[in-house]
Amino acid sequence: MKTKKIKKSTIDQKISRRNFISFGVFGTAALGGVLAWKWLYNSPIETITITGGAHKPLRRALNKTELAFRKVFSNNNLVKTYPKSMAAKKVRVNSDIGIEAEKKLDITAWKLQVIKQNGEMLQVSLDDLKALPKTEIIFDFKCVEGWDQIQYWGGVKFSDFITHYNLDDQAKLEYVGMETPDKGYYVGIDMPSAMHPQTILAYEVNANPLPLEHGAPLRLIIPVKYGIKNLKRIGTITFSNTRPPDYWAERGYDYYSGL
Amino acid sequence: MIQLLYIIAKFTNQMKTIKEKHSLAMRWTHWVNFPILTIMIWSGMLIYWANDEYKITLFGHTYFHFFPDWFYKKFHLVHRLSEGMAFHFLFMWFFVLNGIFYILYTLISGEWRELVPNKHSFKEAWLVLLHDLHIRKMAPPQKKYNAAQRIAYTAIIVMGIGSVITGLAIYKPVQFYYLTWLCGGYHLARILHFVLTIGYVLFFVIHVVQVILAGWRNFSSVISGFEVVNDQPKPKIKVADENEKD
Structure with a gap:
């Protein structure tokens, strides 16, 4: 027992x-x-600086995640392209932010202002841009919301534009900033994405001049980014080593938003 | 001595023993995965809301729309796209790391042998199903997991890998173009990513019902790692029993 x-x-x-x-x-x-x-x-929401609207720890995570995925970015990775016949005839307009004010912009008077880091300014007309070699792309445009559409755009390859205007020293900086003439809508792009061979300053959609709602006279088409980075109606281009202001990054979205 | 053992066995009518069941790594990854997957599904819904285009339509009639308005409102899923993306793209790291750890552990430890379906599993799983539905009295003999469990628990891991691949295919369709291609394109990848999520929800419902039916002892072993087995007296003792009768 x-x-x-x-x-x-x-x-x-x-x-x-x-x-x-x-x-x-x-x-x-x-x-x-x-x-x-x-x-x-x-956790507190960050105060708007360059970014805004996100929980502070989540913003830190987005920035760290950006660094990880920048490592797999390569100019050899290209967005899939399609035949012209597959391009949407009616190209989706998701918003008119940046063009709602002064809807009737005088396109003939428009000039692209390129401001170098030292303050030097370059003025480029639409005809100047059209004189440069034209690049066309038919690709699947993707929105953060989850929709996508095959669209046909034409314009000047951004890297061609840089070379032609002897901006190579500017392209050595880390970021490009673009904003509308009224400064109401703006975007910041990391230089590798801007210099990607499929990034274009577009003045045509479906082989026709850009209509106002698509960002006439000139807009950014950057297939390695979500739609929120494809700024309509570019007025000014700047270069810097720090992140330029970004409309959607101020509203909680990832600054990088790369695809 | 045999007599004494017999008395003990008869007195308690059983022998309590500790039977090791689940490894620490399995328990850890299981309980870490549960909240992570919940957050991934929730934040995924915040994202999906922004373009909730999926529905079940047959011959022009829509039977179900993912998701009805009352559902979004009830769970406060409306107008939170950027927040959803921020959560999703943080917790994806934990989901992947936990998953890699589990898969590596299961492979290296050899525990996969008790998990991956073998050549009998698919036939036996049918018998398990019949048994569980009270159609058949006898369940086929099993080791740690029965045939149906082997299939279900292996499938859920494959689904997890599928979610990572389809997720990357829609997250970085340019950098990981080959994954997008593998998934049959951007559209199909997004659909698969969504369907897999619905799959997790269905798995969860069945899993919880089965765990409740299996009882506390089974449930607690996924926390403690062991089950208390009340062994019947060993054959040795049974011999004593017979001798006594003689």
Whole structure:
């Protein structure tokens, strides 16, 4: 009887000890998880600087994630292109931000202003741009919302534009900033994405001049980014080593938004 | 001695033993995955809301639209796209790391042998199903997992890999163009990513029902790692039993 008692209590002790430890750890970890989630979910929203509108820790995570995915970016990775016949006849207009004001922009008076880092300014007319080699692209335009559409754009390859206007020293900086003439809509692009061979300053859609709602007279078409980075109606181009202001990054979206 | 053992066995009518069931790594990854996947599904819904185009339509009649308005409102999923993306693109890292850790562990430890379906599993799974639906009395003999569990728990891992691949295909369709191609294009990749998520929800419902039916002892083993087995007296003792009768 003595043997039995010792043997039984040992195994029971072992069971309760292991249950105590495992359930204790489980409960503590679960509580820790809930608290961590509450902390993250209720974490303060960043104040608008270059970026805004996101929970502070999530913004830090987006910026770190950008660094990771910049490593796989390559000019050899090209967006898939399609035959002209597959391009949408009615190109989707998702918003008129940046062009709602002064809808009737005088296109003939428009000039693209290129401002170098040292403040030097270059003025380029639409005809100057049209004189440069034309690049066309038919690709699947993708929106952060989740929709996409095969569209046909034409214009000047951004890297051609840089070379032609001897802006190579500017292209060594880290970012390009673009904004509408009324400065109401603006975007910042990292230089590698801007210099990607499929990035174009577009003045045509479906082989016709850009209509106002698509950003006449000149817009950015950058297939390695979501639609939010494809600025309509470019007025000014700037270069810098710091992130230029970005309309959608101020509203909680990822600054990089690369595809 | 045999007599004594017999008395013990008869007195308690059983022998308590600890039977090791789930490894620490399996328990850890299981319980880490649960909240992560929940957050991924929730943040995925915040994203999906912005272009909720999927519906079940047959012969021009729409039977179900993912998702009805009341559903979005009830769970506060409306107008939160940027927030959804920010959460999704943080927790994707944890989902992937936890998954890689689990798969590597299962492969290296050899535990995959108890998990991956073998040549009998598909036939036996049918018998398990019949048994679980109370159509058949006997369930086929099993080791750690029965045939249906082997198929289900292996499928869920394959689905996880599928979510990562389809996810990357729609997240970086230019940099990972070959993944997008592998998934049959951007549209199909997004559909597959969505369907897999619906799959997790269905898996979750069945899994929870099965766990409830299997009882506390089974559930607690996924936290503690072991089950207490009340062994019937060993054959050795049964011999003693017979001898006594003689």
